[in-house]
Amino acid sequence: MLTIAGCAVKSDVKVIKLGHALDVNHSVHKAMVFLAEKVDEKSNGKMRIDIYPNGQLGSERELLELLQIGSIGMTKASAAVLESFMPSMAVVNLPYVFHSKDHYRKVLGGEIGQELLTSGEEFWMRGMCFYDAGSRSFYSKDKPIMKPEDLQGLKVRVQSSASAIQMVRLLGGSATPIPFGELYTALQQGVVDAAENNPPSLYLTRHYEVCRYYSLNEHTFVPDVMLVSTHTWDDLNDEQKKWLSEASFESAVHQRTLWEESEKEALDAMIADGVHVEYPDKGPFIEKVRPMLDAFANTEYRKKLLERIEAVDESSQTEN
Ligand code: GCU
CATH class of the missing domain: 3.40.190.170 (Bacterial extracellular solute-binding protein, family 7)
Incomplete structure (x- = not known):
């Protein structure tokens, strides 16, 4: 061969x-x-x-x-x-860069x-x-994350990503990068207190067995x-x-x-299992992370890219 x-x-x-x-x-x-x-x-x-x-x-x-x-x-x-x-891929990881x-x-x-x-x-x-991969939201062990202040003092697992680290910092949490495959144990052993992901990933990894609060603040669509x-x-x-x-x-x-x-x-199964699914007001989260969008637009190309994203009409039919 x-x-x-x-x-x-x-x-x-x-x-x-x-x-x-x-x-x-x-x-x-x-x-x-x-x-x-x-x-x-x-x-x-x-x-x-x-x-x-x-x-x-x-x-x-x-x-x-x-x-x-x-x-x-x-x-x-x-x-x-x-x-x-x-x-350039960093643009899609900016919190609230997509409206829906x-x-x-x-x-x-x-x-x-x-x-x-x-x-x-x-x-x-x-x-x-x-x-x-839908939208990502916070899930936590001891209390629901209803506003950015609830992240204070919490160690939050993030992906190996500068954008994710920066986002959690701006929201007041302590960002801890951990590979996805090691997260169940990290949550169980208290290495971190919270994490963030989309419903199927939270469900299929069974992290919801340890984290009983899921707050759908939908900070990113990664x-x-x-x-x-x-x-x-x-x-x-x-x-x-x-x-x-x-x-x-x-x-x-x-x-x-x-x-x-x-x-x-995934959502239905977690609710049936007794996970507390919350729908926090997104406004305060959006406010806290706004500086990330300004910081991203540090070249003409990046500035234009953000403007082009903003200009895409979500109700148009052109999608492949
Ligand atoms: C999502 C995504 C994975 C990623 C994971 C993570 O589940 O689909 O590709 O590994 O998040 O948080 O690391």
């Missing part, structure tokens, strides 16, 4: 290794299985994606490093972790989304599609991003690139439906 940059060619089958850190019941994992099936179908078995879930090949950060050197061919990363590899789920989907499904996906090429990674190493991409012929691009696009469309179902299912 000949191994070339994150993919192997066995007889005439091109195999791409895809590692990620989510549970196999997560809609994003299911979308990746769908992607692999589509590639198999389109290529008539001549191209294959092998998926390694659950962080068995490393944390999101480690996987991105492996991708850059071509040790794996594909990975899925949260945009929050991705921002230190692809700086529709606004977020229109921005990512349009030209700005495309621009962000390809901005990684100079860093050896090419974005293939965005997967929906998407998941499917990436291919440019070492792998450049090694594909035009036909293979087409199969992979089409399959990625189709998997993203498919995942959106799965996401809606899993978000509702």
